[in-house]
Amino acid sequence: MARRRSEGGPAARRVSANAASAPASRRAVGAHRWRRAGLESPAGAAVSAAPAGGRPKLVRRQRLSQWDVKLSPYLYISPFFIVFGLVGLFPLAYTGYLSLHDWERLYYRQGEFIGLENYRFVLTDPVFLKSLVNTFSIFLMSSVPQVIVAVAVAALLDTRLRGRTFWRMSVLLPFVVAPTAAVLIFGSLFADKYGVINAMLDGIGLEPIRWHVDRWWSHLAIAGMVNWRWTGYNALIFLAAMQAVPRDLYESAALDGAGRIRQFFHVTLPMIRPTMIFVIVTSTIGGLQIFTEPRLFDDTPQREGGPDHQYMTSTLYIYVKGIEDQFYGRASAAAWVLFLIIVGIALLNFALTRLLTRGRQA
Amino acid sequence: MRITDTGPVRRPTSYRRRLAIGAVTALVLGLTAACGGDDDPTKSADQQQLGDGETLTITTFGEFGYDELIEEWNKENPDVQVEQTKVSLWDDWKNELNTLLQANEGLPDIVAIEGDFMPALVAAPERWVDLSGEDVDGRWLEFKSDAATTADGKLLGYATDAGPEAICYRADLFQKAGLPTDRAEVAALMTTWEDYYALGEQFVAKSDAQWYDASGSVAQAMLNQVEFPFEQEDNTVNVENDELRAVYDTVTGNADALSTGAAQWSDDWTAGFQKDGFATIPCPGWMRSNIRDNTGNPAPKGVVWDVADVFPGGGGNWGGSYLTIPQSSPHQEPAKEFAAWITAPEQQIRIFEQYGNFPSQVAALEDPALLKSADPYFNDAPVGEIFSNRASAITTQPYHGPLYSDILGKFQEAITRVDQGGDAKESWETFVTEVAALQ
Numbered sequence: 001m002a003r004r005r006s007e008g009g010p011a012a013r014r015v016s017a018n019a020a021s022a023p024a025s026r027r028a029v030g031a032h033r034w035r036r037a038g039l040e041s042p043a044g045a046a047v048s049a050a051p052a053g054g055r056p057k058l059v060r061r062q063r064l065s066q067w068d069v070k071l072s073p074y075l076y077i078s079p080f081f082i083v084f085g086l087v088g089l090f091p092l093a094y095t096g097y098l099s100l101h102d103w104e105r106l107y108y109r110q111g112e113f114i115g116l117e118n119y120r121f122v123l124t125d126p127v128f129l130k131s132l133v134n135t136f137s138i139f140l141m142s143s144v145p146q147v148i149v150a151v152a153v154a155a156l157l158d159t160r161l162r163g164r165t166f167w168r169m170s171v172l173l174p175f176v177v178a179p180t181a182a183v184l185i186f187g188s189l190f191a192d193k194y195g196v197i198n199a200m201l202d203g204i205g206l207e208p209i210r211w212h213v214d215r216w217w218s219h220l221a222i223a224g225m226v227n228w229r230w231t232g233y234n235a236l237i238f239l240a241a242m243q244a245v246p247r248d249l250y251e252s253a254a255l256d257g258a259g260r261i262r263q264f265f266h267v268t269l270p271m272i273r274p275t276m277i278f279v280i281v282t283s284t285i286g287g288l289q290i291f292t293e294p295r296l297f298d299d300t301p302q303r304e305g306g307p308d309h310q311y312m313t314s315t316l317y318i319y320v321k322g323i324e325d326q327f328y329g330r331a332s333a334a335a336w337v338l339f340l341i342i343v344g345i346a347l348l349n350f351a352l353t354r355l356l357t358r359g360r361q362a
Numbered sequence: 363m364r365i366t367d368t369g370p371v372r373r374p375t376s377y378r379r380r381l382a383i384g385a386v387t388a389l390v391l392g393l394t395a396a397c398g399g400d401d402d403p404t405k406s407a408d409q410q411q412l413g414d415g416e417t418l419t420i421t422t423f424g425e426f427g428y429d430e431l432i433e434e435w436n437k438e439n440p441d442v443q444v445e446q447t448k449v450s451l452w453d454d455w456k457n458e459l460n461t462l463l464q465a466n467e468g469l470p471d472i473v474a475i476e477g478d479f480m481p482a483l484v485a486a487p488e489r490w491v492d493l494s495g496e497d498v499d500g501r502w503l504e505f506k507s508d509a510a511t512t513a514d515g516k517l518l519g520y521a522t523d524a525g526p527e528a529i530c531y532r533a534d535l536f537q538k539a540g541l542p543t544d545r546a547e548v549a550a551l552m553t554t555w556e557d558y559y560a561l562g563e564q565f566v567a568k569s570d571a572q573w574y575d576a577s578g579s580v581a582q583a584m585l586n587q588v589e590f591p592f593e594q595e596d597n598t599v600n601v602e603n604d605e606l607r608a609v610y611d612t613v614t615g616n617a618d619a620l621s622t623g624a625a626q627w628s629d630d631w632t633a634g635f636q637k638d639g640f641a642t643i644p645c646p647g648w649m650r651s652n653i654r655d656n657t658g659n660p661a662p663k664g665v666v667w668d669v670a671d672v673f674p675g676g677g678g679n680w681g682g683s684y685l686t687i688p689q690s691s692p693h694q695e696p697a698k699e700f701a702a703w704i705t706a707p708e709q710q711i712r713i714f715e716q717y718g719n720f721p722s723q724v725a726a727l728e729d730p731a732l733l734k735s736a737d738p739y740f741n742d743a744p745v746g747e748i749f750s751n752r753a754s755a756i757t758t759q760p761y762h763g764p765l766y767s768d769i770l771g772k773f774q775e776a777i778t779r780v781d782q783g784g785d786a787k788e789s790w791e792t793f794v795t796e797v798a799a800l801q
Contacts, residue, residue, distance in 0.1 A: 106482060106485050106486035106764060107403065107404070107486050107488075107489065108403065108460070108463045108464040109403065121799075125799065126795070127796075127799075187629065191629060191630065192630060193624070193633065194629075194630065194633050194637070210782070212782075213783065299625070299628040299629045299630070300625035300627075300774075300775070300778055301451055301453040301454075301625070301626065301627045301628075301771075301774070302453060302771050302772075302774065303453070304775065307625070307775040307776075307778035307782065307784075308775075308779045308782070308784060308789075308792075323457050323460055323461055324456075324457055324460070324768075324771075325768065325800060326460060326464075326768075328464070
């Protein structure tokens with residue numbers, strides 16, 4: 001920021017370019033003069049000088065066009081921010097507000113203000129801590145292999161293949177299937193008693209795996225569903241980034257004697273760094289919010305991520321506390337805790353990815 | 363170089379930023395305040411006529427057996443068309459209902475409520491329409507209407523069915539294991555829980571199948587004979603009582619030997635009906651349609667279901683639901699009229715004959731048509747007579763407080779944990795902490 005400003009122009013240029021009307025450009029010229037002289041202008045000076053100079057009144061049309069120039073850009077982008085405010089920012093703030101209040105269970109009404117009591121409950125609740133461990137375990141089992149496999153798939157798709165469009169479409173196919181439908185399919189694969197995988201294991205003389213009972217196996221099953229759905233999607237994003245890598249880089253690399261693998265690590269990977277960051281940050285956010293898969297994977301009527309909460313993720317905890325147990329305050333507190341954790345992890349990921357890929361580039 | 367271009371350029375930026383922050387804060391606070399304390403859920407909605415194309419909505423769960431009856435009503439009442447939404451599981455509907463009640467919006471005109479959840483409604487009666495009236499006075503068995511009546515005499519729900527329990531059993535599996543198959547003989551062998559479990563051990567010794575469908579279902583059956591399972595009369599929660607602990611210990615102690623290990627209503631549980639998974643199942647009237655649907659109708663070759671006129675440890679009532687009308691309904695009068703019609707004895711008898719849901723209406727229970735009714739799917743068992751006997755054998759009505767349904771869910775999970783190989787003692791401790799977290 002500071003660097004750019006000290007170069008002089010851009011800020012002032014923006015003003016003169018934007019405002020066609022006379023006084024504004026005069027002001028810009030004024031600003032230039034201050035800068036040329038190398039004088040420090042006290043914040044108020046230029047401004048207080050303007051009205052004192054007797055600013056000529058603008059005609060209505062001039063004023064309109066001035067507003068147009070100033071306001072329209074904001075109006076054009078406002079739908080996003082209005083929608084974001086309504087469905088993003090407001091719920092966030094309202095959740096924070098609720099998290100400080102008790103909840104009248106029977107009447108489904110907000111209760112008294114109780115300060116941080118809900119946060120105390122959530123942070124000392126062993127079930128919440130268990131759900132955090134589950135969340136991270138499922139996240140690691142899904143996001144890490146997902147990104148690696150997606151990059152590999154993208155690299156394969158980036159070569160001259162016969163029927164390229166077909167292959168590209170087919171990796172995206174799982175993404176089109178509704179998660180609920182996917183869970184149903186995987187449910188019959190991973191059923192404990194009468195499931196396909198266990199039948200196969202049984203066929204080759206191995207012990208059946210208790211997918212819904214053993215904690216880490218259940219995480220693996222859920223991570224499998226998540227990966228199945230998202231790997232192809234991420235691969236396509238990587239592919240798009242890879243195709244934007246200038247081909248002459250590969251040519252020079254090849255001339256320098258770099259093989260395919262070397263080209264991949266020293267040309268492709270550094271060149272898709274921004275995309276890497278994007279995919280890693282979004283899949284972190286998504287990976288820490290897994291809900292549908294564990295909820296539907298559980299076929300006991302309570303659906304609380306297994307009777308022993310073996311695969312209850314933190315989002316599922318929020319749902320159970322809020323909707324099933326009817327404690328909106330506690331659910332809101334848990335939501336805020338999770339939100340802060342996700343922000344923290346996303347920032348950490350961002351920093352790490354930058355650091356690592358920058359090191360490689362240098 | 364120093365930053366020199368403050369003043370004219372920077373000032374509007376920070377001004378704008380402040381304005382933007384101000385605007386966003388105002389928006390958020392405004393909306394927060396707006397949503398904070400608006401419409402009172404205990405206030406009745408403005409009543410409106412059913413407009414053109416508008417329907418009365420009703421949401422049921424499981425199988426209420428209303429399809430044909432609603433069709434009939436719609437033919438006779440062109441002005442009051444009824445539209446039913448069916449949810450397959452009560453637990454799923456309960457969650458959705460909780461959400462709708464919280465929002466106080468989107469509720470159907472008529473809400474079906476599982477009997478176990480009724481005490482929660484009675485504890486917050488202002489949200490529901492008082493349905494009492496002379497025409498329905500004395501229509502139901504006393505314990506059914508009492509459970510839906512507030513201290514000051516408001517009736518919040520019309521009872522649909524009752525759940526007197528018998529034992530349904532697979533006569534073909536009994537025969538293969540060398541047990542008697544005749545329903546009177548079978549009944550004589552399981553009058554107490556000790557007998558029932560002992561017979562089970564005898565059975566599993568000679569069969570690949572398990573003795574009962576799920577630990578959770580036997581637990582619930584036993585629970586229905588405990589006077590104060592989870593809550594005392596003043597609604598204080600007390601789960602660490604001897605009777606409940608005895609049920610828990612018996613069920614978890616027998617889980618390995620006698621149960622399928624599947625959680626009730628899970629996919630493995632459903633599959634167990636077709637795969638000869640188990641031989642007996644605690645059988646309230648409404649369970650018959652579940653058995654029929656899960657086993658397949660007509661029954662697969664060789665499969666013979668039957669009903670024994672007995673329930674271990676006396677009688678027991680499991681479930682039976684209610685129809686209620688929330689204050690948010692804008693069509694309370696026609697809704698009440700329809701609910702009264704569909705819960706009338708004549709309609710309930712037809713449901714019993716077709717689906718098996720046993721009436722809770724006094725007149726229906728005395729009806730000769732009911733007493734004569736037999737079920738060909740269950741080896742022509744005289745189900746009318748059997749379930750009437752089972753209803754009169756009920757001596758204990760367990761006390762259900764407002765938290766009953768929620769605690770029951772946690773109790774079922776505790777049992778499933780042990781079914782899955784968890785330690786019974788640890789699972790019980792988890793249950794106690796989870797119940798504490800509900801208060």
